[in-house]
Amino acid sequence: MGDGRQGGRRPRLPARAPSIEPGYSETLPRERETAGIARELVRAALDRWCLPQPADDAAVVVTEFVANAVDHAKGRTVRVTVTLTGATCIRISVVDGVANRQPRTRAADPDAERGRGMLLVEAVSERWGVDTLPWGKRVWAELEAKTT
Numbered sequence: 001m002g003d004g005r006q007g008g009r010r011p012r013l014p015a016r017a018p019s020i021e022p023g024y025s026e027t028l029p030r031e032r033e034t035a036g037i038a039r040e041l042v043r044a045a046l047d048r049w050c051l052p053q054p055a056d057d058a059a060v061v062v063t064e065f066v067a068n069a070v071d072h073a074k075g076r077t078v079r080v081t082v083t084l085t086g087a088t089c090i091r092i093s094v095v096d097g098v099a100n101r102q103p104r105t106r107a108a109d110p111d112a113e114r115g116r117g118m119l120l121v122e123a124v125s126e127r128w129g130v131d132t133l134p135w136g137k138r139v140w141a142e143l144e145a146k147t148t
Contacts, residue, residue, distance in 0.1 A: 022049070023083030030078050030096070035066040038080045042092060045082045051090065051145040057124035058082070058092055061141045064117035065094035073098040073136070085142065089126075093140035099132050103139055 024045045028034040039059045046055050062080065069078045075097030083091045105118045121128050121141055128141035 023081055024048075025079060025081040027077050027079050030070055030073060030076055032067075032070055034070070034078065034080075035063045038062045038066050038094075041080055042082050045084075046090070046145070049084055049145075051084075051088065053146040054090060054124075054143045057143055058090060060124055061092050061121050061128075061143065062094070064121050065092070065139050065141075067117065068103055068139070069094055069096035072096075072101045075136070088145040090143045090145055091140055092143070093138050095133065095136060095138045097136040099135075099137045102130050102137065 024041055026037070026041055028037055039062055042058045042062050043055050046052055046058060062082075066078060066080065073096035079093075079095040081091075081093045081095075083093075085091045103118050105122055118128075125141035125143050128139070131138040131140070
């Protein structure tokens with residue numbers, strides 16, 4: 001009788017809507033080496049979905065997002081997510097612990113070694129943005145893929 005059944009029947013579970021956005025997500029340390037792991041996660045997801053076309057662009061995006069989190073965020077971890085939001089639309093996002101420091105595109109000094117990352121993200125993605133969260137922010141970009 002202690003098996004969770006009532007009157008010999010199993011209890012009814014509430015209906016759940018199936019997930020329509022397949023995705024992969026990992027919580028990783030907020031360190032420079034995480035960019036390589038994040039690239040592997042994104043490439044594995046694209047391979048799984050048979051969408052190899054935007055792999056290089058996706059690598060640029062996730063590398064920039066992780067680098068910004070390492071340089072400007074707080075906390076010990078970041079959350080890297082890649083989702084398939086449509087038949088060929090990939091969304092890459094990184095959540096970090098700082099809401100008040102938002103990435104932006106800016107003109108970099110021609111001699112500067114840094115400062116062009118978000119311009120690259122803007123160039124290779126269809127759109128990008130920032131969602132403010134109670135514990136930080138989610139920076140995301142969407143890329144359109146070509147099926148093989």
